[in-house]
Each structure stands twice: as structure tokens, then as C-alpha cells.
Amino acid sequence: MATLIELERNGVLTLLDPGLGSREQEERRIYLSKRALEWLQNKLPQVGATWNTEVSPTEQLDALFYLFCSGQTITYDWRFKPLRSVELGIWELKTADIRLFGWFPIRDQFVASGIGVKRDIIAHKLYPGYIGECARFREQLNLDEPKFIPGDDPNVVVSNFDFP
Amino acid sequence: MSSFQISISPSRRVAARFIEGVRRALQKALAEEERENGVTQADIARRIGVNRSVIHRELRGHRDITLGRLAELAWAMGREPSFSMPKIRNAEGANHPGTLGVVPTAEVSGFMTQADGRNYSFVASTSAQTFPTEA
Numbered sequence: 379m380a381t382l383i384e385l386e387r388n389g390v391l392t393l394l395d396p397g398l399g400s401r402e403q404e405e406r407r408i409y410l411s412k413r414a415l416e417w418l419q420n421k422l423p424q425v426g427a428t429w430n431t432e433v434s435p436t437e438q439l440d441a442l443f444y445l446f447c448s449g450q451t452i453t454y455d456w457r458f459k460p461l462r463s464v465e466l467g468i469w470e471l472k473t474a475d476i477r478l479f480g481w482f483p484i485r486d487q488f489v490a491s492g493i494g495v496k497r498d499i500i501a502h503k504l505y506p507g508y509i510g511e512c513a514r515f516r517e518q519l520n521l522d523e524p525k526f527i528p529g530d531d532p533n534v535v536v537s538n539f540d541f542p
Numbered sequence: 543m544s545s546f547q548i549s550i551s552p553s554r555r556v557a558a559r560f561i562e563g564v565r566r567a568l569q570k571a572l573a574e575e576e577r578e579n580g581v582t583q584a585d586i587a588r589r590i591g592v593n594r595s596v597i598h599r600e601l602r603g604h605r606d607i608t609l610g611r612l613a614e615l616a617w618a619m620g621r622e623p624s625f626s627m628p629k630i631r632n633a634e635g636a637n638h639p640g641t642l643g644v645v646p647t648a649e650v651s652g653f654m655t656q657a658d659g660r661n662y663s664f665v666a667s668t669s670a671q672t673f674p675t676e677a
Contacts, residue, residue, distance in 0.1 A: 386544070395547035397555065415546055422548075429604045437558030438603070440548045444559050445566070454566075455573035458601060474603035541573075 379522045382409055382487060390519070391489065396447035397440070405449025406486040406536065411515055414478070414490040421493075428475050428497045435495070438473035446471065446488070451540045452532070461539070463530035464505070468512050472496075479508045481516055481526040482535040491515040562603070568615055569601055575619050589618040 385391045392415045394408040410418070418439075425435045433441070442460060446452070453459045460472050464479070471478040471488065477499055480490040491512040499505060516525055532539040550558075575581040583601075587594040590611075597615070599605040607615075616623040 389544065393545040395545040397547050410546060418546065418548065429599075431603065431606050433558050433561055433603070436548060436550060437554055438562070440550050440555055441558045441562035443548065445562070451570075454570040455576075457598075458566075458569045 380520050381522055382407075382483060382489070385409075385519070385521065394443060394447070394490075396443040398444070398448055402448055404447050405538075406447050407488070408443065408447065409487070409489045411489070411491045413511075413515075414480075414493050417493045422476075425475065425495055428495075431474070433474075435473070435475040439476055442471060442473050442476075449486075449538060451538050452536055453539060453541050455541065459541070461532055461536065463532065464509055465530075466509065466513050467526040467528045468509055469535065477508075479512045481512065483521060483524075483526055485527070485534070486536055489516075489519075561607075564612065565601065565603060565607065568607070568612070571616075571619050571621060572601065581619065586615065586618040590614040 380388070380390075382391065386393050386409060391409040391411065394410055396404065396408070398404060422436055422439065427434055445460065452461050462470050462472060464470055468479060468481050469488070471480070471490070475496055477494050477496050478490045479492045479494075480488050482488055492508045492515075494504060494508060499508065519525065527535050532541075572581075572583065572586070575586075583597050584594045587597045596605070600607045600611065613623045
């Protein structure tokens with residue numbers, strides 16, 4: 379069994395660099411599975427925006443990673459949650475166009491197992507597939523027990539979640 | 543140890559983080575108004591003469607927010623929009639690798655003030671960006 383840091387050192391997971399400024403502290407971390415990493419490297423640059431807006435999907439994700447890793451308040455309102463509990467201790471990080479599926483082994487440490495485009499996930503009903511893939515990856519991962527924080531309370535999995 | 547960073551130009555990084563930061567400040571202000579004064583999204587839409595769905599799409603990132611709309615939303619929530627562009631401070635002592643030149647670019651921040659003078663930050667700033675520089 380191994381810790382997140384050991385899995386990263388062994389190349390099983392890749393740590394996301396959120397590109398914080400020189401005076402900013404990384405308060406939360408995101409680790410990427412190989413599948414998630416490949417998606418970011420190969421698929422993301424080709425994803426077109428669903429909405430005719432200035433901020434592209436790539437830029438949306440950069441802003442989301444910045445928000446999450448810099449430790450800023452995650453949400454203020456039930457309608458605009460960039461973090462949502464799905465099921466089985468699996469959570470999704472959200473932008474207007476992109477969904478990341480993963481879980482929290484410990485508070486403020488998110489492991490992303492799969493990433494997809496919102497319109498495709500909804501149009502092709504892919505939520506069960508992403509959830510199942512995430513659960514299987516988590517089960518197979520040689521991670522110290524307990525492998526994830528159960529439940530759906532955001533205040534348990536992240537600090538600074540400003541909503542009941 | 544390996545890490546991955548999204549490939550994005552420094553200027554677009556600043557722009558996207560600023561835009562999303564402004565949007566989040568609006569979401570926060572709306573949540574506070576609803577909680578404290580019972581003002582709804584529909585009320586705000588009515589005050590500025592648009593359909594509620596327009597406001598909803600703007601706040602969810604499904605539609606761009608113009609500077610004019612930002613001011614309208616602030617007004618409809620009883621707040622005063624404000625904006626500032628302080629100069630980047632010297633990056634001396636930064637944690638960035640020393641192999642790249644550290645070039646101050648732009649720090650963009652702003653705030654909305656409530657009528658009673660309370661400040662609501664929508665700061666979306668980067669203090670310095672690294673660029674390869676000529677020797």
C-alpha cells in the first residue's frame with residue numbers, strides 16, 4: 379500500500395501544477411490518473427466551447443484549478459457549485475463545459491480519475507460510466523486505506539466550502 | 543516526481559482567472575442578498591429589465607458578462623462596482639525557478655462595495671508570470 383505522494387513518485391499519479399503566483403500557497407491538491415492526464419494533454423486542446431463565451435474550456439479548467447488549489451472559497455450558493463457530490467464517495471469538479479470525476483482520500487486532496495465534456499456526458503448518459511470507472515480505478519489503486527472519505531458533505535472533503 | 547500544468551498563455555491565464563473571479567464575486571453577492579434581504583435572481587432581472595434566464599446564464603458562465611452588465615447587476619444588488627489595476631510588486635524572493643526571467647505582467651483586481659461600505663472582493667490576480675527571456 380502507498381500514500382498519495384508515493385504513488386506520485388512511482389508515476390502512478392501525476393500532481394497537477396495549478397500555476398499559482400509567487401506569493402500564493404497551494405492549499406489544496408489535485409492528482410491525476412493516467413487517463414485524466416492523457417485527456418488533458420490530448421483531448422482538451424480540441425474541445426470546443428458549448429457556450430459562445432470568451433472563456434474557452436481550457437481556460438475554464440485553468441481557472442477552476444486555480445480556485446481549488448489556491449484554497450479560495452469553493453462556493454456560495456447551491457446553484458453555482460463547482461464541486462458536487464455524485465455517489466459512492468465520488469465527486470465532480472465542474473466548469474461550464476467540463477466535468478472531472480474523482481474522490482478525496484484525505485481532505486483537500488482530490489484524485490481525478492476521469493474527465494469529460496458536459497454536453498457529451500449528458501447527451502450520451504455517461505454519468506454511470508464515469509462513476510463506475512472512477513470506483514473501479516479507486517478500488518484497484520494501491521492506496522492506503524481508507525481510500526476515500528465517504529458521504530456527501532462537502533465540508534468534510536474540502537476546507538472553505540461556504541455553504542451549508 | 544512529475545507534475546502537469548495546463549498549457550495556456552500568461553495573458554489568457556490572467557484574463558480567464560479574472561473573468562471567473564468576477565463571476566464568483568457576483569454569485570457571492572447574489573447569495574448574500576438572497577440570504578440577508580430576500581432579493582432573488584428574478585428581482586434583480588426585473589430591476590435591470592431582462593429575463594431571469596439571462597442573469598442565470600451569465601452567472602453560470604453560459605454567457606459573457608459585459609462591463610455594463612456588471613455595473614447593472616451591482617446596482618440592482620445595492621452595491622457599487624469598482625475596479626483597480628495596481629502595479630505588480632517586485633517578485634524578489636519568489637519561489638519560481640531561477641532559470642527563467644521573472645517579468646511582472648499585470649495584476650488585475652477589483653471590488654464591489656455595498657452601500658454600507660462593506661467591501662466584497664472579486665480579486666483575480668497574478669503577481670508575476672515567468673517567461674523565457676533573452677540572456
